Amino acid sequence: MSRTERNSPRGSAAAPWRQTAAAHVRSVRYSNSPLLASRTPPWRAKFVVLLIGLGFLGLIGRAAWIQLIHNDFYQQKGERNYARQLELPSRRGRILDRNGLLLATSVAAPTVWAIPKAMGRSAADRAARRPLAKLLGYKPEELEKRLAANDKFVYLRRRVSEDTAAAVKALKLPGVHLMTEDKRLYPEAEAAAHVVGFTDAEDRGFEGVEKTFDASLSGQDGSRRVIRNRLGEVVEAVGETLPAVDGRDLLLSVDSKIQFFAYQRLSQAVAQHGAKGGSVVVLDVQTGELLALANLPSYRPGDRARLKGEQLRNRALTDTFEPGSTMKPFIAALALERQRLRADSPIDTAPGRISITGSTISDAHPHGMLTVAEVVQKSSNVGTVKIAQTLESREMWEMFSAIGLGQKPRVEFPAAASGRLRPYRSWKPIEKATMSYGYGLSASLLQLARAYTVFARDGELIPVTLQRRNGPVAGERVFRPETARAVRDMLQQAAGPGGTAPLAQTLAYSVGGKTGTAHVQEGKGYAAKRYRAWFVGLAPIRDPRIVVAVMVEEPSKGQYYGGQVAAPVFSDVVQQSLQTLGVTPDLAVETQLIARGAGQGAVEESF
Secondary structure (H helix, E strand, O other): OOHHHHHOOOHHHHHHHHHHHHHHOOOOOHHHOHHHHOOOOHHHHHHHHHHHHHHHHHHHHHHHHHHHHOHHHHHHHHHHHHEEEEEEOOOOOOEEOOOOOEEEEEEEEEEEEEOHHHOOOOHHHHHHOHHHHHHOOOOHHHHHHHHHOOOOOEEEEOOOOHHHHHHHHHHOOOOEEEEEEEEEEOOOHHHHHHHHOOEOOOOOEOOHHHHHOHHHHHOEOEEEEEEEOOOOOEEEEEEEEEOOEOOOOEEEOOOHHHHHHHHHHHHHHHHHOOOOEEEEEEEEOOOOEEEEEEEEOOOOOOOOOOOOHHHHOOHHHHOOEOOHHHHHHHHHHHHHHOOOOOOOOEEEOOOOEEEEOOEEEEOOOOOOEEEHHHHHHHOOHHHHHHHHOOOOHHHHHHHHHHOOOOOOOOOOOOOOOOOEOOOHHHOOHHHHHHHHOOOOOEEOHHHHHHHOHHHHOOOEEOOOEOEOOOOOOOOEEOOOHHHHHHHHHHHHHHOOOOOOOHHHOOOOOOOEEEEEEEEEEEOOEEEEEEEEEEEEEEEOOOOOOEEEEEEEEOOOOOOOOHHHHOHHHHHHHHHHHHHHHOOOOOOOHHHHHHHHHHHHHOOOOOO
16 A cells, blocks of 8 residues: 555545545636626616716706805805905106206106015025025015015015116016016205105105195006916906096296205305205295295105105204394384384484393494494394384284294195294383394294295285296285385395395396394203304395395304305305396396405494
């Protein structure tokens, strides 16, 4: 027996069984599977079809619900998420001088802005933004802080140069975009800064006539409804567009040539005398138009990065001072008007001083016997006080009020000051006396210039304006014509040989005016060696066309009298202004050269 046979428990009997089992194990094709032969119950197929039908019916119902029943709700919800009202900015109007020359205009300028959420926050992203920070003038950390402030929209730098915009675009940074905004340009720069003013970052008027006439210059913005994508980019316009209405141009009374010359000549005087500042006002006495208004210190309206508060001050309108001797002609005029005195009435000023209730008023030099006209010519304090003694306090107060002192000027400027004029019932005798020569009351340079129009206009005070007028303007009667003409003669003498301001004379044009020198107030008293120098006058004297007022604040290089410091500025501004206006000369040049040469012997002003 073999080993196989011995190990088999059943011996050879097992072999036939295994052969039979193998015969029954055969592969069955899938197509012949008995499972396929069984039939699916009919209800199951119907149930599946029903489920599918209900699904489609639900979709149709949902679509109907959204599109028909609640269409407005979902439309509004979508619009809240993606629809925006896009502003269409209006173009700000131009500011022009009386001859149509540009004083302010708007040009298109690129603005860099960003959508921070579209920008990466990784270290690599921040490193990629370093060149952008440098281009826009930021430190890298400053730029990142700005981006972190708002994830939807942020201005990075507004109204940049075209070169900067091109460099930003070349960086191709995600989320950084360019847009166009209007940028204001001011061609006359510092010379007309206090007239024109400037706009803020939103192009709204902030100073000067930019602020006063902001409503008409701004125009009316338009709008357009748009759809933006998640990155804030406009993808579609919806609804009607409301077009923008551009602002109106503004035509000023200022003459750019006169304005520039007045500013330049004032700058020279301030530098020459080491002064803190100054102002010049030029008025057309026929129309009341402001032809020039210049101040120092000034600023560049288009570059205000280092702008200081004192540069913003429109000193000719906002700063008020005691006008000093420039008031003396008005006291003489009032005495003539009330027929208390005549121009040739004698006034004894000896011994050069007068006592009023224990206080002494003095002249710089004793003059002895003077006429009323000579009191004005030589600027005698004592003589002026004696003229004032023929007048009542009420009469002086009414006259001061009639020429605009103590009242806010009606001029197209913000913050024009009214000055100070106390009620006459409170005046003490010494106060009445000092007011007669310009102490104890205050006025701005513009108020003084306007007040002197009563002499230029034969006794009428005219309203002033910064807008162009087409013809003469009516004034309010203050003095009789003969009174005004008599005082004009006095003013001509004051600006001639033997007066306090022969340096006010010009070549070929006759002039008249009055100096003013006043101590600067300090606390409750006056500073010993700090002065303001004034000169206010008119020309040509027989048929005046302009009034020019000059103030130089705190000259510090020795000379401080109005006749020394302010009168020469007046002279040059008058000559340039009359030539620019085409006024025919009324004097021979040779005569004026001789008169100007006599200016070294000017009478020292009493103040």
